[in-house]
Amino acid sequence: MRAHAYSLGMIETLGLPALIAAADAAxxxxxxxxxxxxxxDGGIVTVYVIGDVSSVQAAVDAGADAARRVGRLLHSHVIPRPDESVPKMIKNLLKPPVQEEVKPEPAQAQSASALAEQSINDLRKLARSYADFPLTTNEINTAKKEDLVRLLEEKQQGGGEQV
Structure with a gap:
């Protein structure tokens, strides 16, 4: 197995304030x-830092001291040049989180109660998605929520075509 060129440092605390202080100090x-x-479980949180061996050791030492001052430090450890299988154990260690874009459901799949629960902005976006919506863009932008819900329900029943 191949070892990575960086080091992995871990600081485990009880509670989030100690963790944030540790991460900041590190x-x-x-x-x-x-x-x-x-x-x-039980409020145990661990922060992971990466870098060269001496930098990670200094960062973990500073982070552990900060965690002790703010809350409760449980453990700290540095793994110099970990085997490549080690970071795979830690989900998303080296990958930025992927944020999915939330899109409104198609009007055909939404019930009347689902439409009424949506925000006015989502309803306006949905109304604009119809090529043959009975209101102009300016009218959609100023329409009341209950009017948009009613018109969208009519569109659903009539099977209007979305752009």
């Missing part, structure tokens, strides 16, 4: 990247 103490954090 990031300020040396040239490291605070990669991610994980939570476990």
């Amino acid at each position: 990031a300020k103490a040396a040239d490291v990247k605070v990669a991610t954090y994980e939570g476990a």
